[in-house]
Every structure is written in structure tokens, then in C-alpha cells.
Amino acid sequence: MNAWKKLVAATGLALLGAAAPADAQTMSDATRQLYEAAKAEREVTWYVSHFGLDNATAVEQAFYKKYPGIKVNVVRATAQVIYQRLNQDILANTQVADVYSSTDNSHFVRLKSEGRLLAHRPENADKILPAFQNMDTDNQYHATSGAIIVIAYRTDKISDADAPKTWTDLLDPKFKGKLSFGHPAYSGFVGAWAIALEKKYGWSYFEKLRANNPQIGRSINDVITMLDAGERSVGHAGDGPFRKKEIEGAPYRTVFPEDGSVVILAGSGILKNSKRPNAAKLFLDFLLDVEPQQIRVDMDMGMPLRPEVKNTHGGKMPGDVNTIPVSDDDLKALPALNDRWRRTFGG
Secondary structure: OOHHHHHHHHHHHHHHHHOOOOOOOOOOHHHHHHHHHHHHHOEEEEEEOOOOHHHHHHHHHHHHHHOOOOEEEEEEOOHHHHHHHHHHHHHOOOOOOOEEEEOOOHHHHHHHHOOOEEOOOOOOHHHOOHHHOOOOOOOOOEEEEEEEEEEEEEOOOOOOOOOOOOOHHHHOHHHOOOEEEOOOOOOHHHHHHHHHHHHHHOOHHHHHHHOOOOEEOOOOOHHHHHHHOOOOOEEEEEHHHHHHHHHOOOOEEEEOOOOOEEEEEEEEEEEOOOOOHHHHHHHHHHHOOHHHHHHHHHHHOOOOOOOOOOOOOOOOOHHHOOEEOOOHHHHOOHHHHHHHHHHHHOO
16 A cells, blocks of 8 residues: 555544544534434435545545434536536426535526525534635535646656646647647536636637647546546646645646636535435535545645645645636636537537
């Protein structure tokens, strides 16, 4: 077992110990009452794209340890696939999801406008870092995860001297046939990244990028697969996964672009038609607790939202780097961007 796996295993055991069955005497009155009501509902179904399956499963297990008697049914897929499934449920007038978590915040804007979200302010909403609070002023969705989109490259194929330092460096012909990206029509993270770069450089940036023949996957995680296979040597990704691989000994480096990393907050909300609203509220509250944020850092080296949880091994927070902001209003342009993307790159 390598050092990283030992660390994760030890952390997992520690978390299981820390997440002992909830003690009613240490809970606030509001949480104790919510837990008692949630136990009568027995379960909650979670549609999620902003955690990988292993991460989501670890969160589900930590919740059950802390709140015995309430099962979490995890349904995990990429942002657009999970949103399509939610819309199929809506069209069929079928209630399946109780809590919905997505990397594409335009989903929440649409769901809110359609009156499909339940207003709920978690008891610990003010305990996350101020920059991540009040994602929606009406409390219909809240930031429960975050990522900084960076450039990653293979050091066995790209020298440090030739490595890109900015997003515009990727337009250099020396990177032709070496680039890999996700697809904004499937990945919320990729959609926000594309919105940010179009906002900064215009669509001409992507037309120039096309000349370098990038390989386009679906999820932003497909970039990891492509670089691992050696098919490509440079791509974009959330800051954590490639730093994790570097620590494990893989030939990777990550770059916080000088022209701005893209900071993305991924949200969660409760469906108004949930038949298990108390369990849903308790679970949404839990997503803002220390345990899930620690799991995120330990398993994926993701950006923590709680001040008690510290980033590790060179991880950055938004205030540490130059960033390109992306607002909910910006994300309203995503459907039109997806059309331009298909015309430019195909797929």
C-alpha cells in the first residue's frame, strides 16, 4: 500500500470513529427535532454530480454513522446526465430525488424559476467560509463543494520550460495533438470554465484552440483518463486529482494560470416535492459539516468550504490565486455556448 492509500485508509478509519452515532445531548434542539422527524422517513435519495462515486459513498457512510437509521441512496452521474434524469422524473410526475447536487449551477437557476426547490437554510450555513456563503439569497440552494480549474501536464512529455503558464499558452502550435478537455454539454465544471474563457477572450479563443486538435471527452474526469493513458499530455482539471497523482509518484504538475484560474462552487438543494423533507434537510445540513469537507480533501484533495478543514500539499484557496469569476447570470448563456461548442469541436 503506497503512502497516499495509507493516508486515506487512516483518515477513513478516523472519520468513522469521529462520526459516531449522534448524541442527542450534544445536538442543538433544532437538529435533534429534525433528526427525530427524519428517522420516521428512514431514507433520503441523493442525486449528485459534484462528488465522484467513491467520495459520495464515503459521505453517505459518514452520514449513516452520525445519524443511524437514515439510509442515503446515492445516484451519481455527470452533471448533465443527472439533470436529464431529474427532468425525466419531473416529466413522469415521479418523485425520486430528495436532495440534488450539481456542478452546473444553471440547473439551480432553472429549477428555482420553475418553483421546484424548497427553501431551507441549514443551521451551519454561516459556519462555512464567508466567500462561499449565501449562494442563493432565498436559501433554495447552497454551496456544498468547490473546485479551482487549473492546467495539468505530464512532466515526462512536457518539460517545465515548455509547460503552459496561461490559458492562452495552449494556443501555441507546439501543443497541437497534445491537449485534452471535457465537454461543456456534459460537465458543469467544463461549462463554467468555457463560460469564463469566452467572457475573458471571446469565442475566437476556442476557434484558435480547435487548430491544435484537442481531444474532447465528456466529464472533466475524462481528462485524467486520457492523460493517464498517455494519449494526451496537457489538459484542464480540478486542482486536486493531479496533485494527488503527483504525490503518489505519477509524472504530473498542476499550474494555476497567470491569466486566472476558474473558481467553481457546486451547489445542493432540496426538491420541493420530496416525500422525505426532514431527512433531506438533515442531509443538506450534513453536507456543510466538517466531516464531508474533510472527506473531500482526504480523498480528492478538493477545496474545503469549512475553515476547520485545511487544504493540503500545495492546495490553493480562491484568495491565493488570480481568478476569473463566473456568476449565475453568466451561466444563463450556457445553452448557447454548448451550441457554439458543437459547431466548433463537434460532438
